[in-house]
Amino acid sequence: MDTLLYFLYVVLYTALLIWGLYGIKKQDFAKWTSVIYIVILPLIYDNAILATGKWIGEGELLESLNFSRFCLHALITPLLVMYSLGTLQESGIKWAKKKWLFILGIIYTIGLMILEFSIEVVGLDIEVVKEYGVISYSNVKETTGPPVMVLLVTTILIVASAILWKKTKWPVFFIGAIVMTIGSAIPINVESGAVTNAFELFLIFTLIWTKRRFMTNELYVK
Secondary structure, three states, rough: OOOHHHHHHHHHHHHHHHOOOOOOOOOOOEEEEHHHHHHHHHHHHHHHHHHHHHHHOOHHHHHHHHHHHHHHHHHHHHHHHHHHHHHHHHHOOHHHOOOHHHHHHHHHHHHHHHHHHHHHHHOOEEEEEEEEOOEEEEEEOOOOOOOOHHHHHHHHHHHHHHHHHHHOOHHHHHHHHHHHHHHHHOOOOOOOOOOOOHHHHHHHHHHHHHHHHHOOOOOOOO
């Protein structure tokens, strides 16, 4: 069941990437909101490795591929901070165009990358995990709650999306951030390790949709 779900996620993320890039112009690509395309790539990779793990089989290859999942998560996920600031800038909010804000955003983003890498990747000890028909390598250490980096990124997503909603009357970004937060916080009693990934997929869908609204010049301060 989970293997099929991970394959489905690969297809859906790929479809979102194609939709997001469809018809994009050079000036739209060269904006901070375009980091969403970079964010999608590790998600495609992540789900592809989980989907094919049982065919790759236990061993150094699968272990290395899974270790890369943790590295990509640490280095790429913080880019959502720059996406969030980019939405405010592109919506025409004057204070969001200040140079200092983006310098601060870049410092914050790099700080999150370093934080996550030092906490979750350096010294990472992974071992084979067989669950719901999926074979992967995961952290042997018990974790309590979401990583600090995820919480700090989520905070920025919620704040930025709330501001965007208030200024432009576009609630989709905010809904995506809230659904993702609630879905991650509330335990779901299902025999699956893949079902909860749907919340992440929904968030990315709302971010791509928001990006496309900027591409068509439909999101401005009113």
